[in-house]
Amino acid sequence: MSNAAREEPVSSLPKFVRRLDPAIATAFGCIILLLIIGSFYSTSFLSPEYLLQQLKVASFLGVIATGMMIVILLGQIDLSVPWSVAVGGMMACAAAAYGPAGEMLAIPFGIVCGMAIGLANGIGVAYLRIPSMIITLATNAVAQGLMVLYTGGFSPQDSATFAMRYLATGFLLPGIPNAVLIWAVIGAGTVFALTRTTFGRSVYGIGNRESAAYLSGINTRRIVLIAFIASGALSAFGGGLLAGYASKAAQSMGDAYLLPSIAAVVLGGTSILGGRGSYLGTVAGVILITLLQSILSVMQMPEAGRQIIYGVVIIAMLLLYGRGPANR
Amino acid sequence: MKEWRYRLNERRSTLMAAGIFLVMFAIYVSNHPAGLTANVVQTAANKGVLLAFVAMAQTLVVITAGIDLSVGMIFILTNALASWIVLGTAIETAFGVIAVLATGLFCGALNGLIVIYGRLQPIVATIATGAVFFGIALLLRPFPGGSVNEELADIMTGKIFGTVPASLVALAAIVLIIWVPFSRSVIGRTAYASGSSETAAYMSGLPIRRAKFTAYALAGLLASIGGLFLTFFTFTGEAALASGNAYTLFSIASVVLGGVSLFGGKGSAIGAIFGALAFRTIGDLLFVFDFDPLWQPLFQGVVLLVAVSLGAFGLFRVRNRLEWFG
Numbered sequence: 001m002s003n004a005a006r007e008e009p010v011s012s013l014p015k016f017v018r019r020l021d022p023a024i025a026t027a028f029g030c031i032i033l034l035l036i037i038g039s040f041y042s043t044s045f046l047s048p049e050y051l052l053q054q055l056k057v058a059s060f061l062g063v064i065a066t067g068m069m070i071v072i073l074l075g076q077i078d079l080s081v082p083w084s085v086a087v088g089g090m091m092a093c094a095a096a097a098y099g100p101a102g103e104m105l106a107i108p109f110g111i112v113c114g115m116a117i118g119l120a121n122g123i124g125v126a127y128l129r130i131p132s133m134i135i136t137l138a139t140n141a142v143a144q145g146l147m148v149l150y151t152g153g154f155s156p157q158d159s160a161t162f163a164m165r166y167l168a169t170g171f172l173l174p175g176i177p178n179a180v181l182i183w184a185v186i187g188a189g190t191v192f193a194l195t196r197t198t199f200g201r202s203v204y205g206i207g208n209r210e211s212a213a214y215l216s217g218i219n220t221r222r223i224v225l226i227a228f229i230a231s232g233a234l235s236a237f238g239g240g241l242l243a244g245y246a247s248k249a250a251q252s253m254g255d256a257y258l259l260p261s262i263a264a265v266v267l268g269g270t271s272i273l274g275g276r277g278s279y280l281g282t283v284a285g286v287i288l289i290t291l292l293q294s295i296l297s298v299m300q301m302p303e304a305g306r307q308i309i310y311g312v313v314i315i316a317m318l319l320l321y322g323r324g325p326a327n328r
Numbered sequence: 329m330k331e332w333r334y335r336l337n338e339r340r341s342t343l344m345a346a347g348i349f350l351v352m353f354a355i356y357v358s359n360h361p362a363g364l365t366a367n368v369v370q371t372a373a374n375k376g377v378l379l380a381f382v383a384m385a386q387t388l389v390v391i392t393a394g395i396d397l398s399v400g401m402i403f404i405l406t407n408a409l410a411s412w413i414v415l416g417t418a419i420e421t422a423f424g425v426i427a428v429l430a431t432g433l434f435c436g437a438l439n440g441l442i443v444i445y446g447r448l449q450p451i452v453a454t455i456a457t458g459a460v461f462f463g464i465a466l467l468l469r470p471f472p473g474g475s476v477n478e479e480l481a482d483i484m485t486g487k488i489f490g491t492v493p494a495s496l497v498a499l500a501a502i503v504l505i506i507w508v509p510f511s512r513s514v515i516g517r518t519a520y521a522s523g524s525s526e527t528a529a530y531m532s533g534l535p536i537r538r539a540k541f542t543a544y545a546l547a548g549l550l551a552s553i554g555g556l557f558l559t560f561f562t563f564t565g566e567a568a569l570a571s572g573n574a575y576t577l578f579s580i581a582s583v584v585l586g587g588v589s590l591f592g593g594k595g596s597a598i599g600a601i602f603g604a605l606a607f608r609t610i611g612d613l614l615f616v617f618d619f620d621p622l623w624q625p626l627f628q629g630v631v632l633l634v635a636v637s638l639g640a641f642g643l644f645r646v647r648n649r650l651e652w653f654g
Contacts, residue, residue, distance in 0.1 A: 077451060129652055130636050131590055133395065133451055137577055138633040145626025152622040211653040220653075255569065259459055262452060272449045304470065304567075307463030314456040315442060323447040 023269025023321050027284035030317075034291040041298050052177065058290035059183035060168075060242050061260055062283065066190050067234030068261040069282045070227045073194075075207045075274025076125055076132035078231045080117055081261055083143035085254030088114045088236025089160075089243035090147055096161040103161045107240045114236020115229050117143055122228030126221040132228075151251060164244030179241060186234070191279045203227060207274025260289045263314045269321070341587020342599035348585065349606035356609050359616040366491050372612070373493035374485055374561055376605040378403075380499055381554030382575050383582035383604035384507065384597045385436075385547040390583050392540045393523040393592025394443060394450035398458030399551045400576030402435045404567055405465040406555030411474025411565025414556070421477040429552050435461055436548015440541040458572075465567035472566035474559075481560040495557065499601070502553060506546060507597045515539045523592025581632040582607050607631065 038045040064081060071078045078084075092110030095102045102109075117139050124135035151158075160168075170178045194200035202223045205213035214220045238257070243249040268285030270277025292313065296306050336343075353372070357364045382399050389396040406428050413424035435457070442453045486494050510516040518539035521529035529536050554575075559565060580590075586603025588595025610631055614624055646652065 124637065128637055134580065134584070134590055134636050135633075137580060138629065138636050141577055141629030141632050142626065143629075145623075145629040148625045149622050211650050214650070214653065252570070259455055262455065266452060272452050302466075302470075304463045304466035307459045307466065309463075311456040311458070311460035311463065314459075315446075315448070315453065318448050318452065318456075319442075319446050 021269050021278065021281060023267075024278070024281045024284055026317075026321065027268055027281060027288050031284065031288050031291060034288070034295060038291065038295045038298065041295065045298070052175070052180075054290055054294055055287075056169075056177040056179045057294070058286050059177075059179040060238055060245065061257065061264060061290060062183040062286045063186055063241065064235050064238035064257050065261040065264040065282055065286050066186055066279075067231030067238075069265045069268075069270055069277065069279065070190070070194075070203060071132070071231045072262075072265050072270055072272060073203050073207045073274055073277055074224060074227055075210070076224070076228075077262070077272075078121065078136050078228065078235075079133055079258065080121060080136040080140040080143065080232070081235050082254035082258045083140045083147065084114050084117050084232050084235035085239035085242065085257050086147055086249070086251060087117060087143050088239025089249035089253055090150070090158070090239075090251075091236075092164060092240040093158050093160055093243055093249040094150070096159070103163070106161045107164060107167070107237070110240045111233050111236050114232040114234075114239070116232070117236075118229040118232020119225070121232065122225035125228060126224035147251060158248045158250070160243045160247045160249070164240055165247055166244070168241045168244030179245070182241070187279060187283065194279060199223065199226070204275055207271075207276070209275075259310065259314075260293075263310070264289045267314070267317050339596075341594075342596050342602070345586040345599040345602035345606065349602045349609065352606050352609040352613065356613055356616055359613075361616075366487060370485075370487055370493040372609070373496045375612075376608045377495045377499045378554050378558055378561070379575065379578055379582060379604040379608055380601045381502070381550050381557065382579040383586065383600040384502075385550035385554070386576075386579035386583050387586070387588050387595065387597045387600040388510070388519070388543040388547045388550070389450070390588055390590060391523050391592060391595065392519050392543050393526070394540070394544070395580070395590075396436075396439060396454050396544065396547055397451060397576055398435070398439060398454040398461055399547060399579055400572040400574065401458040401461035401465070402432055402548050402551040403555045403558065403575050404572040405435065405461045405468075406432050406552035407558045407562075408465040408469035408474075408565040408567050410556050410559035411469060411476060414476050414480070414559060416477070421480055424477075425556065428556050429549060432552020432555065433545055433549040436551070437541070437545040439548065440544030443544065444537050444540050458576075462567065462569060462572060465572075469565045469567045472564050474565040476559045476563055478563070481563060484557065484560045498557070502550070503598065503601070506550065510542070510546065511596065515542050519543045520593055524594075577632070578604070578607060578628070581628075581635055584632075584635045584638075 035046065044050050064085060068078055068081060088110040091113040092106040095106040095109040120139045121132070121136050124130045125132045167178050167182060172178050172181060194203065202213060202218045202220070205216070205218060206220050206223060210220055239254060242253055264285035265277070265282050266272055266285070267288055268277065268281025268283070270281060293306070296309060301309070357368065360368055362368050382403055385399045386396060409431055410424070410428045413427055414421055415424060439454055439457055442448055442457065443450045446453070484494050484498060488494050488497060515535070515538060518529060518534040518536060519542070521532070521534055522536045522539060526536060582604035583595070583600045584590065584603070585606055586595065586599035586601070588600055611624055611628055614627055615621070
């Protein structure tokens, strides 16, 4: 079912056009459509610099959506993304206040904090059998409470370290933003993990039917736990990158990433019920969402219009190819 | 002869929620500097009913084994709308109120249509419609403002005969007008049945789709009553993403505290109302104990986390590990 994801993203595109999932084809079709619409609004829309800039912006969402995708493949959902992102960014900046050692450990510390949120989610879902959307909403609230306390009760350090800024905005290879490189590495790692390892096979198996996966000897609870920890870590890492991009962390920085990350995964053809989907689809979904955002901002659409268009586009596309089976 | 025992057992979770609320409220009042006065009760009631309406809305959907993550946004949207149109003469105000309620009903019906006939997962569908509702609220009230018919607002937030808070009376009236007929009708029974086992309900020939649609639509209506009351209390409308999300979250917490099963088929709106009142009182407890208000979000989050974890006790009764996977 997941065979479409056997290749690395982008590089081997021509080879499997034949095997392309209709959902992914639709998503790529929409990307081309958006590029054409965008070029009517601004002539610089199709210039390499602008597209590379879009890719850079997309990579933050791409990193966050990677974690979301793993969780959705299990048939679960992670609604703690907003404050996992904020915790990642804010804690990385906070660590930077503790001298050179703190600055070195800033990003890892942020990621560890995100992993802690993921651990709580994973224990709740895998071992306590709490529905994932409920437990992740609850941990999201707890993370928010902790951050409110942190920013209100102590003097916060909210400026990003040099390393964070470099990762988010620098250029290691000439012409290619570091953020894009990071997304490519994480993406390649995820494709490998999902298609070439037992972990990946187990994730798809659990998403299809958890009891069957359990009966076939998979330690389903551990896999679910690991998936949620990975999601927390990736959200927090995305938060660290975002803090580097804006060179500071802010309380509500993650709010704008919950709906887009779910939308990117689902628009990329991953079934919200789990068990089916490929990373290439998620890449398409992320680029699609980023271009949509970009066009709306080129059109100077106010926030209200963006929210409405977002919601409508997601529902329309889900109605096109994300419908559940009729159970009768 | 033992009829009362069955009835008691049936309502155990509701009674438990009522008990938790009474204990919490007793602690709150006994530590409140003013003690148990009509004003203290009025203030607590006015804060509590907002969440109680939204929690009631969430209950209807949760009973069908769905979830509505847009209730908070319908609440915010109708608040923003009410701050424009619930104004002027008595007739104009009445039409304004009707329009606000109709908007809520329409939003809920839209959710129902998308979930039932579009066959989308309630969680994704309502996150997306929630974004749309929030966007419209932003169009209506990009900045806090507006006003409301003050006479009506004073009546709805005041006290009847100087003692009973009017908002509580309104809550009771809505329970009698909406919840009681719903839960006793075929539609309501079907909502419970389809939440418990949709296949079984379908096989028994129950009108599943109509029941689920009614549940979503009434949820929108109840959320809009909450939005209307918010306008009565604050005299303004405001499109705030954070408070919309908070109400959605707290409505789920109230539902859980009120003994409504998130897997559907179990619980009552009365329980959820007591859950909401209890949840609000727990938040207020911090103030009477002189805690820094900064602790409140964390405290509410932890209460929510503990409340949802309580369901895990069911795991102790599992005999076969396959039951883990439901």
